[in-house]
Amino acid sequence: MAVIVDYDAGNLRSVQRACTEVGLAATISDDPEAIRHADRVIFPGVGAAGSAMKSIRKSGVDVALRQAFGSGVPILGICLGLQISLEFSEEDDQTTLGFLPGKVCRFQLRNPELKIPHMGWNEIELQRRHPLLENIKDGDAFYFVHSFFPEPDNPATIFASTQYESDFCCAAGLDNFFGTQFHPEKSGRVGLGILDRFRHWDGRVAQ
Amino acid sequence: MLSKRIIACLDVRDGKLAKSIRFVDTKDIGDPIAKAREYYLDGLDELVFYDITASSEARNIMLKVVESVAEQVFIPLSVGGGVRSVLDATDLRMAGAEKINVNSAAVLRPELISECATAIGSQNVVLSMDVRRASKTAEMPSGYEIVINGGRRSMGIDALAWAEQGESLGAGELVINSIDADGTRDGYEISLTRAVAETVRIPVVASGGAGTPDHLREVLTTGKADAALIASMVHYGDYTVSEVKTHLHDLGVKVRMSW
Numbered sequence: 001m002a003v004i005v006d007y008d009a010g011n012l013r014s015v016q017r018a019c020t021e022v023g024l025a026a027t028i029s030d031d032p033e034a035i036r037h038a039d040r041v042i043f044p045g046v047g048a049a050g051s052a053m054k055s056i057r058k059s060g061v062d063v064a065l066r067q068a069f070g071s072g073v074p075i076l077g078i079c080l081g082l083q084i085s086l087e088f089s090e091e092d093d094q095t096t097l098g099f100l101p102g103k104v105c106r107f108q109l110r111n112p113e114l115k116i117p118h119m120g121w122n123e124i125e126l127q128r129r130h131p132l133l134e135n136i137k138d139g140d141a142f143y144f145v146h147s148f149f150p151e152p153d154n155p156a157t158i159f160a161s162t163q164y165e166s167d168f169c170c171a172a173g174l175d176n177f178f179g180t181q182f183h184p185e186k187s188g189r190v191g192l193g194i195l196d197r198f199r200h201w202d203g204r205v206a207q
Numbered sequence: 208m209l210s211k212r213i214i215a216c217l218d219v220r221d222g223k224l225a226k227s228i229r230f231v232d233t234k235d236i237g238d239p240i241a242k243a244r245e246y247y248l249d250g251l252d253e254l255v256f257y258d259i260t261a262s263s264e265a266r267n268i269m270l271k272v273v274e275s276v277a278e279q280v281f282i283p284l285s286v287g288g289g290v291r292s293v294l295d296a297t298d299l300r301m302a303g304a305e306k307i308n309v310n311s312a313a314v315l316r317p318e319l320i321s322e323c324a325t326a327i328g329s330q331n332v333v334l335s336m337d338v339r340r341a342s343k344t345a346e347m348p349s350g351y352e353i354v355i356n357g358g359r360r361s362m363g364i365d366a367l368a369w370a371e372q373g374e375s376l377g378a379g380e381l382v383i384n385s386i387d388a389d390g391t392r393d394g395y396e397i398s399l400t401r402a403v404a405e406t407v408r409i410p411v412v413a414s415g416g417a418g419t420p421d422h423l424r425e426v427l428t429t430g431k432a433d434a435a436l437i438a439s440m441v442h443y444g445d446y447t448v449s450e451v452k453t454h455l456h457d458l459g460v461k462v463r464m465s466w
Contacts, residue, residue, distance in 0.1 A: 010328070011300055013277075013301070013303065014277065014303065017277055017281075017303070018281055021278075021279075046328060046330070047328060113431075114209075115408055115409060115410055116408070117330050117379070118209065119330065120209050120212050120252075120434070121210045121252055121463045122208065123208065139465065141463040141465065141466075145330050163208060164209065185281060186281060186282055186283050186305065187282075188247070189281075190465075190466070191281060192281055
């Protein structure tokens with residue numbers, strides 16, 4: 001059974017519905033035990049890094065997620081779930097989970113016509129192959145809503161980028177963790193395709 | 208590059224798709240769930256459902272419609288019409304709406320915007336403004352006034368001032384519905400849309416008057432809108448969603464073309 005991690009960060013039912021659509025049975029839970037025993041973990045979320053980390057630490061979900069990561073269980077981070085999987089966020093100057101070396105930065109845009117949050121459909125450019133991005137092409141568009149973006153330290157952990165004034169990382173991963181800044185559950189057929197591949201992913205990335 | 212969004216607006220009355228002209232003469236024109244699914248599969252970027260029934264029994268019908276659409280349509284879903292409280296907003300969110308549109312109730316009680324922003328996040332709160340042309344006066348410098356209750360009541364509030372107030376109260380997006388243009392298929396209200404887009408730093412959605420892809424091009428370029436709402440032109444079959452997008456692409460507007 002897959003578990004969608006609940007930490008009071010946004011509407012998780014849209015993620016659950018999209019999982020159902022691709023045939024992935026997933027329960028929503030904030031119980032560290034359930035996360036420890038999950039076959040695969042989806043770590044979504046919207047909202048602020050500070051309150052998210054507070055809620056995660058309070059429930060013990062942080063420890064359970066670390067154990068899941070350490071044991072090789074496939075984990076999919078979405079939006080804030082990806083962001084707080086890095087080490088540090090400029091949002092609330094928050095130390096975060098640290099599965100993925102790097103930090104999360106605030107958009108600093110020069111063009112006054114570009115709005116924050118970066119909201120809407122934007123195209124991605126693949127940087128390297130990943131099992132969850134097979135069948136995705138350069139130029140496929142995904143739905144984004146965010147004001148901060150991930151900046152992993154190691155370029156080898158960046159799998160796709162998107163342009164909003166300059167290029168930023170929109171998909172990053174390490175070992176059995178993979179995360180997207182965009183929302184696969186709101187990105188139509190191409191987004192559902194990522195969830196479908198996650199359903200079968202063994203957590204390994206071929207070199 | 209960020210695409211301009213094409214949003215279809217489905218007005219729902221007693222669970223059925225309805226369409227008005229200048230906010231009156233409303234007709235039932237089909238099943239909103241089937242239409243939503245059809246547009247989604249044809250490349251629509253976002254959906255807005257507007258509950259135009261006032262009765263409380265209809266609220267539950269609307270929640271069922273939203274739930275059913277959310278199970279089959281995997282693009283952002285926005286819902287509005289009669290949202291008066293945070294509870295209304297969270298009920299709709301639980302049913303599957305991403306964004307919540309507030310309109311008349313926010314004009315009567317502006318704190319509704321900040322309450323909703325605190326509860327569900329600014330990015331999910333859309334301030335939908337019904338506007339009508341008025342004479343330019345000292346109180347109404349933009350020449351557009353805010354009306355509520357489907358255009359039946361003028362509020363004596365300047366549309367541009369209300370847009371700014373909405374942003375400062377925490378709205379994450381603005382929809383500008385022109386009553387003068389609604390359902391006419393004669394083109395959007397360009398000048399107000401542009402004035403608002405140049406004033407606020409949140410996305411602006413133009414609504415009312417779309418009849419041809421060139422109308423969308425105009426409001427997305429000259430009008431500086433981030434997104435364009437369409438209704439009659441697709442509901443009545445003048446165009447399909449993919450035809451609208453193909454035309455816009457050919458006219459040089461950046462839209463999402465693969466889905």
